[in-house]
Amino acid sequence: MKKRYFSYLMVLIFFGASCAGAADLAGVEIHGFISQGLLWSDNNSYFSADTEDTSFQFNELGINFGKSLTDQLRVGMQFFSRDLGSTGNNEVVIDWAYGDYRWRDWLGIRAGLVKMPHGLYNDTRDQDMIRTAILLPQSVYPEMERDYYTRMWGAEIYGNVFAEVIGNISYKFLVGTYTPDTDNSGLAVGVASSGFMEVQDFNHGIQYSAGLIWETPLDGLRVGATGWIMNDAGADLKMFYEFDPSVPSGSVTSLEVKRWATVYSIEYIWENLRLTAEYRREHTENRWTDLAFFNSDVDAEGYYAGATYRFTDWLEAGTYYSVFYPDRDDRDGDRYAAQGNDFQAWQKDFALSLRFDINEYWLLKLEGHVMDGAATLLSSDNPDGFEEDDFLFAAKATFNF
Amino acid sequence: MNIKKYGQMLLLACALLLMTVSAVPAQQAVVICNKTVPHDSLGSSDIQQIFLGRKTRWSDNQKISFVIMKDGEAHTEFLRSYVSKTPSQYQAFWRKMVFTGQSGLPLSFSAPEEIINYVAATPGAIGYVPAGLPHDRVKVVATVPAN
Numbered sequence: 357m358k359k360r361y362f363s364y365l366m367v368l369i370f371f372g373a374s375c376a377g378a379a380d381l382a383g384v385e386i387h388g389f390i391s392q393g394l395l396w397s398d399n400n401s402y403f404s405a406d407t408e409d410t411s412f413q414f415n416e417l418g419i420n421f422g423k424s425l426t427d428q429l430r431v432g433m434q435f436f437s438r439d440l441g442s443t444g445n446n447e448v449v450i451d452w453a454y455g456d457y458r459w460r461d462w463l464g465i466r467a468g469l470v471k472m473p474h475g476l477y478n479d480t481r482d483q484d485m486i487r488t489a490i491l492l493p494q495s496v497y498p499e500m501e502r503d504y505y506t507r508m509w510g511a512e513i514y515g516n517v518f519a520e521v522i523g524n525i526s527y528k529f530l531v532g533t534y535t536p537d538t539d540n541s542g543l544a545v546g547v548a549s550s551g552f553m554e555v556q557d558f559n560h561g562i563q564y565s566a567g568l569i570w571e572t573p574l575d576g577l578r579v580g581a582t583g584w585i586m587n588d589a590g591a592d593l594k595m596f597y598e599f600d601p602s603v604p605s606g607s608v609t610s611l612e613v614k615r616w617a618t619v620y621s622i623e624y625i626w627e628n629l630r631l632t633a634e635y636r637r638e639h640t641e642n643r644w645t646d647l648a649f650f651n652s653d654v655d656a657e658g659y660y661a662g663a664t665y666r667f668t669d670w671l672e673a674g675t676y677y678s679v680f681y682p683d684r685d686d687r688d689g690d691r692y693a694a695q696g697n698d699f700q701a702w703q704k705d706f707a708l709s710l711r712f713d714i715n716e717y718w719l720l721k722l723e724g725h726v727m728d729g730a731a732t733l734l735s736s737d738n739p740d741g742f743e744e745d746d747f748l749f750a751a752k753a754t755f756n757f
Numbered sequence: 758m759n760i761k762k763y764g765q766m767l768l769l770a771c772a773l774l775l776m777t778v779s780a781v782p783a784q785q786a787v788v789i790c791n792k793t794v795p796h797d798s799l800g801s802s803d804i805q806q807i808f809l810g811r812k813t814r815w816s817d818n819q820k821i822s823f824v825i826m827k828d829g830e831a832h833t834e835f836l837r838s839y840v841s842k843t844p845s846q847y848q849a850f851w852r853k854m855v856f857t858g859q860s861g862l863p864l865s866f867s868a869p870e871e872i873i874n875y876v877a878a879t880p881g882a883i884g885y886v887p888a889g890l891p892h893d894r895v896k897v898v899a900t901v902p903a904n
Binding site: 385387418420427430433434454456479516518520524576625627666669713756 | 802806811812820837841845846849852853855857859861
């Protein structure tokens with residue numbers, strides 16, 4: 357869907373905004389949100405945006421329609437548009453669209469474009485009004501890699517199982533596929549950042565995903581495990597540098613990728629206090645068709661711990677400390693040191709957030725990040741090189757109905 | 758003012774205070790159901806599962822239609838006692854359900870009388886209202902203690 361529909365979406369959004377709460381047309385519930393933010397950083401630029409000069413390329417816009425056709429059958433879809441630096445670019449996409457047949461409370465099936473489980477907060481990563489922080493911890497929810505684990509065309513079985521003794525267990529199993537848009541994907545931007553190649557075409561093959569959330573008998577405590585795997589993904593890459601005479605500059609070669617990730621989560625809520633910790637492991641196997649010397653097996657690791665507290669109806673604060681290693685076997689950066697900067701081996705982030713709920717529909721957030729390391733930075737965003745220590749400021753306003 | 762009159766006024770003030778205190782209900786709110794619901798009482802876990810959208814049918818397979826208050830002290834105390842969430846956490850929970858397509862928003866009313874009217878008229882319905890309101894058209898299946 358092209359940008360010319362963006363204006364139609366805006367009209368729909370503000371039409372809905374004139375209603376108190378959700379709009380409802382012939383039994384179809386309509387909800388929406390719009391967020392606009394800014395990013396400013398001291399030394400490095402982030403997320404394919406020129407944050408050193410203050411970037412306003414930071415927004416999300418969504419509108420969804422849902423209707424229960426029977427007591428057990430529901431259909432719905434959400435249109436979505438986002439911009440973050442060079443990714444998204446406000447192309448309007450379908451965020452999710454599926455039919456949901458809930459045969460029993462413990463077993464249902466969904467089919468269509470479904471959201472993938474990844475940690476506790478991935479399925480609402482684009483809805484700013486649902487959490488305290490502006491930016492989710494990049495150690496577990498990397499923005500530039502979101503296309504691997506946001507949504508898929510496929511099917512899902514899900515359910516809730518409850519017993520007094522064990523608490524509540526929510527489960528979901530998904531199978532499907534999703535091919536990112538090469539023009540707007542963070543993955544494509546990351547590849548192009550090297551300057552040596554660009555993505556011509558993606559192929560994500562079949563993906564499997566699962567999530568298990570256990571709300572324990574201890575009030576407020578839940579633990580979770582989520583994961584996904586793709587065995588036959590890949591990309592066609594156009595080369596701009598001749599690494600080998602068999603692949604001259606300007607030619608296209610293929611990369612096959614096997615990738616899996618798991619996230620383990622724990623969250624405890626006591627009245628207005630929320631404590632969360634999550635840990636991510638990700639394994640990637642790259643196999644080049646023509647450039648075997650680039651083949652690699654890499655294990656990335658990330659984790660964070662955070663807390664939020666709601667002081668009043670209109671004020672909530674949060675903080676987290678996030679750590680990411682793109683290669684857990686080189687946490688000290690010895691391999692990166694040989695190429696120049698050992699601190700490219702890690703990204704440590706201490707964040708502090710303030711959320712102001714102006715009313716039921718509007719909210720404003722302010723956030724600061726003290727950064728150590730350059731593991732998530734792109735060379736194309738930082739042509740003059742990286743600085744180890746940095747400060748990133750974010751602000752965001754959101755309207756939702 | 759002499760001591761006798763002062764004492765009488767103090768006694769009157771205490772009596773008025775006691776009347777006020779005794780008028781405050783021991784319960785903050787009551788959980789009410791339509792009279793077709795096949796239960797005369799409900800446990801806290803059942804109520805929690807219902808108001809989180811996880812339990813959708815009664816034991817006789819009748820659809821559960823739950824309704825909530827938009828705000829107020831009874832709303833806050835009900836959520837604290839039975840759902841273990843603050844009003845903002847409960848709102849965030851349902852926003853997540855809506856914006857991931859899993860559900861629509863729960864039906865909500867500002868006035869307790871509207872909740873009583875809805876529950877009384879809707880087979881399988883359940884809601885909660887401040888204690889002390891007339892509710893002879895519905896049945897009480899649980900109480901929310903005052904904090």
